[in-house]
Amino acid sequence: MxxxxxxxxxxxxxxxxxxxxxxxxxxxxxxxxxxxxxxxxxxxxxPSKAAIVLEVLDRRHAMWNTGVTERVARAETPRAKLLAIYDYLSDWFSDDTFRGCGFINAFAELGSISPEVAERARDHKSGFQSYVARLVADAGAHQDLAPQLSILAEGAQTTAAIAGTPEAAVHARRAAEILIDAAMIAGAASASESPLAEA
Amino acid sequence: MxxxxxxxxxxxxxxxxxxxxxxxxxxxxxxxxxxxxxxxxxxxxxPSKAAIVLEVLDRRHAMWNTGVTERVARAETPRAKLLAIYDYLSDWFSDDTFRGCGFINAFAELGSISPEVAERARDHKSGFQSYVARLVADAGAHQDLAPQLSILAEGAQTTAAIAGTPEAAVHARRAAEILIDAAMIAGAASASESPLAEA
DNA sequence: TTGCTTTGAGAACGTTCGTTCTCTATAGTG
DNA sequence: CACTATAGAGAACGAACGTTCTCAAAGCAA
CATH class of the missing domain: 1.10.10 (Arc Repressor Mutant, subunit A)
Known part of the structure; x- marks a missing residue:
């Protein structure tokens, strides 16, 4: 073979x-x-089980990235793109093999005894946060929105995993809508204010 | 001894x-x-290591409950009580022994091979969700707010754990403020509407 | 003191793990 | 056909685990 x-x-x-x-x-x-x-x-x-574990995490990271970016790409408005994240989560949570975020799980299990695993988890999460920040910037919303939306996605994953039910995704989505609307107003305000302040 | x-x-x-x-x-x-x-x-x-693990989880559950309820009790308005949850998280995240939620960690490690551990994690989380729902009801806000605030708290915990920094608590708090304000308006609206609808 | 019980330190047991080694069967090459 | 290289099945190894056992020391009653 x-x-x-x-x-x-x-x-x-x-x-x-x-x-x-x-x-x-x-x-x-x-x-x-x-x-x-x-x-x-x-x-x-x-060479070892540890090497397999790290490759599995790397593949999962790539899978997640393509999965979420594809879903986001299918949405048309900046606002819809942000919300598409939660639609992706909703589908994932409904898969009956869903058992939470693999990186959170690996971090919980091995993060404190394997620096490489901890690093993979950190990179995965900070990569997602940067991605959300880019979408938020594209939407012209206040940048505070980005960590808020990331935290919602994070919380939805663990909530759905432990509860064993997928409805956390729709709760997170509804919260995201409210936060986006608030941050669009704030973002528009600060975008129109700060040039004036400098002028 | x-x-x-x-x-x-x-x-x-x-x-x-x-x-x-x-x-x-x-x-x-x-x-x-x-x-x-x-x-x-x-x-x-x-009798066994497994029994010790379960007792540790039970104690942690009790500790968390007293810690958060005490912090909430010190706040005066219903709105401040809801936000006190995130102040409690902020202090916790800043403790240098902080390593995420013990129940999420235990669930990730053993949830799929120990039904007792999985049950403890589920009970812990659903207990917290019920508690938040009670605070939301006391505040007269729309009940959708409860799962939203729980998810924010959940996400803040894993975000802070993996990042190794405590700022997720303040991001979650700021998001919570926005969601609370939105749900207070909605809650007040539905509270004044539904009696009228029935009358 | 003597005898009995309890205790702690750590050896021992059986299992499981990650990893390596042995042995056999097979496939390919001349 | 013989010979060699390869690859799979599973035994073997050393370490670590949870749990139990041994044994000597220490306390205490008489």
Whole structure:
């Protein structure tokens, strides 16, 4: 079997198992069974379980990015683009394999004993926050809106994960609408005020 | 040593270690060292590590409840009581032992393999949501506000934990102010409308 | 003192983990 | 056909885990 195929199979199985049951709860033997790749083949392509974990996180990061940006791209107005984030979350929460944000989970499990995992989680979250900040800037809203919307998305994920129900996404969306409207007014006000103040 | 003292020592050490480094990462031998209670004494008072974990979670739940209700009680207006939640979070995030919500962490680590841990996390979160809903009702605001404020608090916790900085609390607070103001108007409107509709 | 009970330190047990090694079967090459 | 290289299955290894056991020390009653 080609190395690329092996990598794909292993990472797919690892993502499913680690996300579904936790990283420390899934041993290499189970990963072997689930991926159909022998232990030897497995260690021929990855140097260690830790390396697999990091690659799984990197793939998840890329998946999340493409998923959310595609959904946002389908919306037309800047306001709709911001709200599209919560529609994406809503769909995700309704998937019956949903078990919260993989990065929050990995951070909770390993963040304090694996600097690499902690770094992946930080990068993932700060990347999302920057993305939201860009959308907020495009909408011409006050920049305070960006962390507020990020926090709402974050909270919706853990709330939905622990409750086991998807309705947190619609609550977050409704809150986002209110915050966006408030920040559009504030953003428009400060955008028209500050040039005048300088003039 | 009296059993009650042993319990106290063990649970204090266990809470600190499990919260700081994760549950699965802390073995019974380390708990023995940190608590100063021998393995025999430890197993004389607790039947298993799993039982210690559950008691730690129960204590943390009680601590959180008293902490937040005390802080809320010190605020005077219904609106200030709602915002006091985020002041409490702000102080907590600034504590340098802060490492996110212990229930989210425990859920991420063990939720899918320990139904008892999952149940504790669910109960903890739904208890908080009910509490917020009561405060919202006292404020006469629209009930949609309750899940919105809960989600903000939730998101602030994970955001602060992963970023390692406390400013998520003030962002959440500012968002909460906006949502509260919007829901007070809506709540007042529906409170004055629905009796009229029925009359 | 003597004898009995309790205690703590840590060895021991059985299991599981991540990782490596062995052995066998197979496939490809001459 | 023989020979070699490869790859899979699973045993083996050393470490760590949760839990129990051993044994010696210490306290206490008589």
């Amino acid at each position: 080609i190395d690329e195929q092996v990598r794909e199979r292993v990472l797919n199985a690892a993502d499913r198992l680690y996300y579904g049951r936790g990283i420390q709860s899934v041993g290499m033997d189970e990963l072997r069974r689930a991926s159909g790749v022998s232990l030897k083949g497995l260690y021929g392509v990855f | 009296i059993d009650e003292q042993v319990r106290e020592r063990v649970l204090n050490a266990a809470d600190r270690l499990y919260y700081g480094r994760g549950i699965q990462s802390v073995g019974m031998d380390e708990l023995r060292r940190a608590s100063g209670v021998s393995l025999k004494g430890l197993y004389g008072v607790f």
